[in-house]
Amino acid sequence: MFNAHNLFMERFRAFVKDTSRYLQYVFNGHTAIAILFLISATAYYYQQFLSDLPSNFPSIWVIAFFFSLVITYSPVHTLLKKADVMFLLPAEQKMRRYFFNTLILSYFMQLYLVVLTLAVFAPLYQASFGTYSGYFFYAVVLLLLKAWNLMANWWILKIRNKNSRRFDYMCRFALQFALFYFFINDSPVFAGVTTILLFIIFLYAYYLSSQQKAIAWDVLVEKDRTRMRSFYRLVNMFTDVPHLKAVVKKRHWLVNLLTKSLSFDTKNTYDFLYRMTLVRSGDYLGMYVRLVLIGMIAIYYIPQQAISVIIGILFLYLVGIQLMTIWHHHRTILWIDIYPISITIRQQAVLKLLQLLLFIQTLLYSGVFFIQHNLFGGLIMVASGVLSTVFWLHGYVKKKLA
Structure with missing residues (x-):
């Protein structure tokens, strides 16, 4: 009943x-x-x-x-x-x-x-x-x-x-x-x-x-x-969600912008794949843009220079943590595993993509300081952003990917 x-x-x-x-x-x-x-x-x-x-x-x-x-x-x-x-x-x-x-x-x-x-x-x-x-x-x-x-x-x-x-x-x-x-x-x-x-x-x-x-x-x-x-x-910004159907967007001009510098070579296979994934997936690019903009607004309105720099580094960390999931994006696609390409090249492709995005984010955050005519703060943001990105990628992220 x-x-x-x-x-x-x-x-x-x-x-x-x-x-x-x-x-x-x-x-x-x-x-x-x-x-x-x-x-x-x-x-x-x-x-x-x-x-x-x-x-x-x-x-x-x-x-x-x-x-x-x-x-x-x-x-x-x-x-x-x-x-x-x-x-x-x-x-x-x-x-x-x-x-x-x-x-x-x-x-x-x-x-x-x-x-x-x-x-x-x-x-x-x-x-x-x-x-x-x-x-x-x-x-x-x-x-x-x-x-x-x-x-x-x-x-x-x-x-x-x-x-x-x-x-x-x-x-x-x-x-x-x-x-x-x-x-x-x-x-x-x-x-x-x-x-x-x-x-x-x-x-x-x-x-x-x-x-x-x-x-x-x-x-x-x-x-x-x-x-x-x-x-x-x-939740998909933090972990993979099987319930969520993937949404693929064309974005031809952005794909061309990010991939036209890559030569047609075996070593660039995963560079091309992950750049395409970043642009065409419905998750990563939007999340990246939103967090970068929120960080820029926070830096602009916080008067203390030291706190602004810390906020910038914190948002670099948040973006990096969430973009790391791109490594698992294609794990259910079996043909990737039969590529005659070393997994080391695949790891390096992810690291290079993350490094590029975080460096761009660092430059945008330092640009906020320069707009405010704070040259010293902008230089500190560049230095601290680059150093924290390099240490974090080649320390924590590299171990996680391995």
Whole structure:
């Protein structure tokens, strides 16, 4: 006999097992140290910013915006699979307990976002208003509205029209932004009117849902598949994810740029292969560009020269660690193993590619110092970046590849 609760528990255990297995690769020793350093540096400069907070800083707008964003974003994790569209459709009337459990799961899974947002903006609130009075009230409102938004998202998922769902999301976001603005600005009348309008939006979403007798199974499955694909793409920056289908992009001009200098020689076989992999794979190039840009922004806005250089070296390390996985990219392709070419040449090709990319990254980071007319800082960045890259590649990476 079909039991919706047992089905949910089975899916939930599989979900926890799958995500925890991949998360341990994301938060390994190397990454955890880097993340801890970045969090510490961000907290330090955040405190410095708050100590010199301008009197005209729009604290209310910033807090209201992020409060509204974190509660409006309330996806429902249904844990459904593609085959469920066919096999669970006959049992739709018995799935109420299953979907109720998924709503509870979704709420508790997203509580960390609410807690994190409250923790991040509490110092800004205190620095702006000189007290934490009322902040506990906002925390309660956030928790309540988070539950209401989760229900509204569930109701509106019965609507297949994307524009209708998007319009509902935008209306809720705008009204909740206004609600928190009026709360913080101590305007109870306007806050009351906004609350009534928001409640009407929730009722309208429920009304639309009640008009749709059937569940939009394909919409739920696609939403869950998209969320899991985003998670797998994040994890794929740290380790190989079999669930993630490889995406190949042409990028002819970039391929020509990186390979035209290579002669048609046996010793360049793997140089050509890994440069093509870097450019045409849907993972490595995008990750490289994103991390390089984030590092450049961090270096530009951090005033202390020594900290900026350390941040630059840290991002060199992060890029190198994640690009090392290119060595395993073709491990399932057997014909590579029958190449009459020494594995040493293959190792050297990976090392040369990593060295080229990290040297380019070093030059870009030093360029940020030069733009700021800090010649000495730029030279230190070049020297420290080159030295750390050489020692890291020919020490740690070379041993790992062997």
